[in-house]
Each structure stands twice: as C-alpha cells, then as structure tokens.
C-alpha cells in the first residue's frame with residue numbers, strides 16, 4: 001500500500017502549484033480532484049512520471065556543482081564553528097583561572113551548541129533554494145531518488161503524527177513521543193519494503209509471462225492499466241508506440257487491448273461476460289437423439305360468425321368431454337384432443353387478436369392456423385386479415401370451408417377467392433389444404449383433424465422432454481384464493497411441480513398444475529398446456545417462461561428485466577416511422593418497409609399497392625403486407641405493431657381504438673387524400689429527404705345529431721362536441737361510417753343565437769360548412785388546424 005497523499009501536499013512536495021496538479025489530473029487522466037482530495041496509487045504514479053518527464057534535466061552538472069559547493073560551504077562553516085568554539089573554550093578556561101576570574105569578576109557561560117539536525121535541515125533548504133535560483137523558474141523533481149522523497153514525506157508524517165499525539169495528550173512525555181516516532185518509522189519501513197517487493201514481484205511476473213489478464217470485448221485504457229498492474233502512462237506509451245493514440249478514458253477493443261497487454265508480457269484471456277439468463281437458462285441446442293415428436297399447436301382464425309367457436313366447441317366436445325368420463329372442461333386458454341392416438345393442442349381463443357398479441361411479444365407458439373371460411377359467405381375482410389397475420393408469422397394454413405350443410409354453400413367459390421390471396425388449394429396444384437366441414441353436423445371434422453396431423457408430420461415438429469421446461473404464457477390472471485394463475489404452454493422440456501420458474505417478470509415455485517381437463521398433474525411435457533399457481537406476480541400473455549435451478553439468480557433476473565423494461569420505456573422507440581426510416585435504413589435495421597394500406601375503395605388499395613411496390617430500391621424493399629377497404633382498425637394496428645409496419649390510409653380514418661393503440665405502441669399511421677402525396681412522401685422518406693414542416697393537429701370532433709335546413713343559408717348541423725373543441729375557420733373533415741366524404745372549413749359556428757369563435761367539449765352548437773351542404777345525421781366533423789413544427 002502506498003501512503004495516501006492529498007493533491008495539495010503532492011503539489012507542495014513537487015514544488016508546483018496545486019492548480020497545475022489538478023489540471024494535469026483532469027487533462028491526462030480525466031479525473032476531477034480538489035486540493036484536499038487524496039490521490040490513489042495510479043494517479044500518484046502518473047503525476048510523478050508526468051512531472052519527471054516535464055522537468056527532465058539534460059545535464060546534471062549544475063546540480064552537482066551546486067551540491068558540491070553547498071557541501072564545501074557546509075564543511076567550511078563547520079570548520080569555522082569548530083575553530084570559534086575552540087577559541088571560546090580556551091577563553092572560558094582562561095577566565096576560570098582564579099587570577100583571571102578575579103580580574104574580570106564574572107563567569108561567562110558557553111553558548112548553547114546548535115542542534116546538528118537543525119543545521120542539516122537548514123543546509124538542505126539552502127541547497128534547494130540555491131538550485132532553484134540557479135535554474136531560474138525551472139524546477140527539479142528528483143525521480144531516481146525515491147528514497148529521498150519518501151524520507152521527506154515521512155518527516156512530514158512524523159510531524160503530523162506528533163502534532164496529533166500532542167493534541168490528544170498534552171501530558172505525554174517527550175520519551176513517549178520519541179517512542180511513537182520510532183515505532184511509526186518501523187511500520188513505514190515495513191510498508192516500503194512491501195511496496196518494493198510488490199513491484200519486484202510484478203516485474204518478475206511480467207518477465208516470466210506469468211501474469212494473466214482477462215480482457216473483455218471492450219475495455220477502457222485506465223481499466224486495462226489496472227489489470228496489467230501498470231500505470232496509465234505506461235499503457236498510453238505502449239499504445240502510442242504501436243501507433244494508437246489513446247487517453248485513460250478511451251475504450252479500446254479486445255484486439256488492441258491484447259496487443260498492448262502482450263507488450264507487458266502478459267498472457268491474455270478473453271473475459272466472457274455471462275448474463276444471468278445465460279447462467280440459469282439452459283438454451284443449448286437439442287441433438288437429433290434426444291428429440292421426440294411433439295403435438296402440433298393449432299390456432300383457429302377467420303371472419304366473424306364464420307364458425308370459429310362452433311368448430312372449436314365441436315372438436316372439443318366430440319373428442320374431449322365424451323371420451324374423458326367425468327372430465328370437467330376447464331378453460332385454460334388451450335386444450336388437447338386425441339386423434340388416432342396422437343395429440344393436437346388447440347389454442348382456444350379464436351381469432352387473430354390473441355395470436356397476434358403473442359406474436360407482438362416475440363412468442364412463436366403456433367405451428368398451424370386453421371382458417372375458417374363460411375362456404376355461404378366466402379372471403380370477408382377479417383379472413384384477409386387472418387391470412388396476412390398467418391403469413392406474417394410464417395405458420396402453415398389449412399382452410400376449413402365451414403357451413404357445408406347450408407344450402408347456399410359454395411366451396412368452389414371460396415377456393416377461387418383464396419387464389420387471389422396466394423393460397424392455392426391442393427387439388428388445384430397448390431399447397432393449401434382445403435377441407436369442407438360443418439361445425440353443426442360434424443361433417444369433415446375428422447378429415448380436418450387428420451389433415452392437421454398430416455401437415456404436422458411434414459413440419460417434423462420435435463422437442464426434447466428431458467430438459468428444463470421452456471414455453472409461453474397463454475394467459476394469466478389474479479385469482480382471489482389462489483393468487484396469480486397462469487396458463488402456459490410447454491414448448492420444450494418437461495415442467496414439474498416444485499420447479500422454479502421465471503415467467504416474464506414473475507418468479508416462483510410451481511405449486512400446483514392443472515391440465516385442460518381439470519385434473520391435477522405432476523408434470524407437463526412439450527406441447528402440453530397447463531395452468532400453474534405459485535408465481536409471485538401475474539405475467540402477461542406471450543411472456544416466455546423458463547424452469548431454472550437457482551431461485552436467487554432467478555429473482556435477480558426478474559429485477560434486471562424490470563429495470564430493462566423501465567429503461568426501454570424511457571428510451572426512444574425504435575419502431576419504423578417515415579421520420580426515422582432513412583436513419584434505420586442507413587443502420588441496416590430496415591431492409592424491408594412493410595406497409596398496411598387501407599382505403600375507401602378497392603381500386604385505391606390496388607393503385608396504392610402497385611405504386612408503392614414500385615418504389616423498392618436496392619437498399620429497401622417496399623412490401624404491402626395487408627391491404628383492405630375500410631377504416632383503420634385495431635387489428636391493423638396490431639398487425640403493424642407485430643410486423644414493424646406503417647399504416648397508410650386513403651380517405652379513411654383510424655377508429656378510436658386504433659388511434660389509441662397506435663399511439664401506445666408507436667405505430668406510424670399516415671392518412672392521405674391524394675395517392676400522389678403518399679407516394680411522394682414515402683419516396684422522400686426513403687431518400688432521407690422527408691422534412692414535413694407542417695402537420696395536422698386535431699382540435700376536436702363533433703357529431704351531427706340533427707340537420708337544420710335554412711333556406712337562405714343551407715344546411716346547418718345541430719352538433720354535440722364529443723371531444724376537444726370546435727373553432728370557426730378551422731379545417732373540417734366530414735366522416736361518414738369511417739370514410740371521409742368531404743374536406744371543408746367551418747363557415748359558421750353558433751351557440752343558440754350567438755355566433756361564437758369556439759365551442760368546447762360537452763356543449764351543443766350549430767355548425768355550417770363553407771362549401772359542403774349535404775350533411776347527414778350521424779356524420780362526424782373532425783376539426784383540425786395545420787401547425788408548423790420542427791423535427792426533434
């Protein structure tokens with residue numbers, strides 16, 4: 001251990017201004033120190049090296065000349081003093097003789113002999129001042145003479161210690177002080193020994209290449225110096241000689257750091273930073289020998305009322321309740337059926353919402369999607385959405401042409417329509433199996449299930465039951481009696497009661513497990529859904545869960561995840577938007593710009609699709625992942641969120657839920673009235689030239705509840721302000737059933753008989769538009785202004 005020094009003391013000892021030491025520390029080492037703060041070993045070494053180099057003396061002759069002169073002077077003075085003393089003694093002797101004493105009548109005392117030590121120190125100070133005067137303003141820092149310096153510092157500490165002792169005990173005797181002093185000296189000399197020994201050992205180690213340093217991917221020069229047991233200055237010097245200019249705070253990569261370390265004869269080992277996840281979660285790859293077949297996981301999707309629930313119910317009733325005597329069906333988000341001695345797991349939340357929510361959270365749960373299409377209705381908007389969701393997730397699609405028992409059933413037409421969405425039926429040479437079924441009569445359902453097994457066979461779905469369980473939370477809730485309850489689907493490994501599990505931000509021991517038939521089970525293997533209790537918090541659907549071995553680390557991991565979540569929320573969103581598209585393209589994060597197109601008529605959807613796809617260039621491909629007629633809805637936003645897409649609308653508006661979700665998830669929605677504007681904007685965004693200087697700010701919305709016809713003026717809408725405020729002269733869009741039918745300006749605004757400038761939310765008013773007259777009850781006036789803004 002080195003003795004601790006304050007900046008001020010070092011400055012005094014080096015005979016430089018404290019300010020100078022402070023500024024060197026700041027400039028060269030990047031550390032902020034005050035006069036009274038202590039320096040650590042590394043900093044002290046650096047300061048010594050720095051001032052040594054700064055004040056290096058090219059010629060030591062003047063130093064020795066001065067020293068010799070001082071010694072000579074000292075010798076002369078001593079000789080002189082000796083002579084004087086001798087003389088005085090002689091005189092005294094003379095005076096003590098009776099005759100001479102009588103002569104003078106008095107006795108003269110000899111003068112006190114000056115302390116040798118004192119004389120020496122004076123000489124030392126004189127020497128210093130002489131050197132100084134000879135060198136003008138230059139300073140000498142004695143680098144080679146570590147002994148000398150240390151002694152000087154020791155003297156100082158002796159004084160300090162003595163003062164302290166004096167203050168503490170005024171009564172203590174001089175003897176005691178001396179004892180303490182000598183004790184301290186001994187202790188310090190031991191310290192010096194250790195320090196010297198340490199340096200020698202390090203040097204030896206370096207030479208013998210025994211020193212091994214661990215270097216991570218990146219390391220700061222200061223940290224590297226510490227690990228190499230060297231000073232920053234030494235490391236900087238070696239780096240410089242290697243052609244790299246660095247300072248203490250610079251970060252160097254592993255290769256550079258290793259080269260520097262080798263210069264110090266150190267053996268380099270790569271420091272691998274192991275995350276808690278890596279430590280407690282086994283993510284090793286399974287080999288072919290430990291993999292066994294697993295049941296497929298199936299989701300049922302399709303348009304509203306096409307029979308999703310009926311189909312799921314039929315399958316469940318026909319294959320579960322009937323065969324499992326006494327089994328009480330439990331809703332745990334998924335269930336299993338047994339066909340030809342093989343299992344199929346169905347997620348029993350029909351529709352693509354749950355499916356997409358899970359996918360948006362990064363969970364890939366399903367293997368096969370059954371697309372239910374009513375044979376008497378054909379492909380409808382939500383069928384298209386479902387197709388696109390399934391495609392985006394890359395799952396296999398089996399089409400169940402339902403309601404075959406109905407007289408109007410037209411399966412051929414359904415197949416024909418499917419081809420428009422790149423789903424070519426198998427019998428027509430494509431690879432999409434289409435099975436005619438009836439959820440009412442049960443017709444074809446067994447064929448459908450067999451088809452599921454066939455597709456599953458082709459997919460070769462496998463898992464390893466002999467490892468720690470891993471899977472996805474399907475849904476979770478807080479039960480009053482049982483605490484947090486989570487339905488989970490085991491995707492690999494086997495989960496057992498008592499296992500420690502981490503599910504998203506929840507952790508705990510599996511207390512009890514219940515299967516989809518309400519039976520208590522002790523273990524659940526791959527593709528088996530179970531409901532578990534024992535977690536300390538309610539996880540979210542789509543969270544992954546892992547069985548782990550170390551509970552303490554598991555809890556630490558959860559804390560870390562919570563912290564990361566907070567940070568992620570705090571940090572800027574990385575969702576692609578037209579504003580950040582170019583930057584993301586440059587960073588290589590976006591190679592494909594996914595767009596969802598919604599328009600008022602099919603013609604526009606097609607026109608936009610074609611024009612936008614033509615914008616693809618070498619860096620980025622424009623991909624329209626979904627296009628449909630109608631207002632932008634929640635499902636569009638979910639798809640955009642899960643697929644990192646932007647939404648483009650023509651003459652349509654987002655509905656309230658879509659608006660809220662887009663804001664929450666950071667999905668970019670752009671609404672246009674003219675196709676050309678959209679193409680131009682996306683094109684400029686791709687070139688990084690998008691610089692919109694104005695944007696639309698919605699002021700409020702009003703609903704037309706009554707239409708008042710006034711002959712001389714025209715139609716006035718008797719309106720109720722639903723949100724925000726309405727301002728006279730502001731822009732207004734007339735929206736009827738989610739479609740914009742007019743763009744206009746608010747011409748007149750009245751409260752009772754008075755003409756007013758604005759009307760706030762919750763009030764009724766009369767609104768007349770400047771040009772558009774054909775307003776109808778139920779129309780929504782969306783009032784907006786255009787404001788200028790600057791990019792953040």
Ligand SMILES: Nc1nc2c(ncn2[C@@H]2O[C@H](COP(=O)(O)OP(=O)(O)OP(=O)(O)O)[C@@H](O)[C@H]2O)c(=O)[nH]1
Nearest residue numbers: 303304305306307308309310402403404438439440
């Ligand atoms: N005739 C006939 N009717 C069916 C068939 N399948 C379903 N239905 C009827 O169609 C209607 C809608 O069925 P659901 O199963 O509720 O449809 P869904 O797709 O789940 O509807 P949402 O849950 O609203 O999305 C119900 O009245 C069913 O009885 C079928 O195969 N034949």
